[in-house]
Amino acid sequence: MWKKLGESLSGDNEEQEESWLDEDSGGLCSLSTTQRIYGFAACSIAGLALMLLVREICAFILCSMIVFAKPIKFALLFTFGNLLAVGSTGFLLGPAQQMAVMFDPVRVFATAIYLGCVVIALICALLIHSKVLTLLAIIVEIGALIWYSLSYIPFARRMVSELMIRLCDTEL
Helix, strand or coil: CHHHHHHHHHCCCCCCCCCHHHCCCCCCCCCCHHHHHHHHHHHHHHHHHHHHHHHHHHHHHHHHCHHHCCHHHHHHHHHHHHHHHHHCHHHHHCHHHHHHHHCCCCCHHHHHHHHHHHHHHHHHHHHHCCHHHHHHHHHHHHHHHHHHHHCCCCCHHHHHHHHHHHHHCCCC
C-alpha cells in the first residue's frame, strides 16, 4: 500500500488505474475511494475534536480541579474520541485489513491491552459510576494508547523501554 502511495504521489504510476486505497480491501468495503477518504476525515476530525475538547477541559480543570468532580464525562469524551481516531483508519484500509493490521503478531498484545483498557474505562464510567476507578482506568488507557501507537513506529517500543530502564535504574 505504501509503495503504491509513493508511486502515485511521484507520478510514476500513471498507467495503473487501481487506487492504492483499493489494495487488500478484500471486497468487504463497498465504499468508493472518495467516500472512504471522507469517512476517514470525518472520523479523524470528530475524534480529534472530542480529544481536544477534553484537553481544553483539562486545561480548565487543572485550574479549578473539576476533573475530580466529573471524571465520568471526561472518560466518555476521551474514550469515544480515541475510538473514533483509531477506527478512522478502517475507512482507508477496509475493516478486514484494519483488523489484520491491529492483530498482527507484532502488536497483538498492545492492541489487546488497549482495547481492554477502553472496555474497563467504559465499564467504570457507565456501569460502576466510580470516580476513582474511572480516573485510574483513564490513566491506564492513556498509557495503553501510547504503547499501542508506538507499535506502529519501528523500534519505538524498544527505545522507550530502554529509556525507561535507564531513567528508573537505581544502580547509578
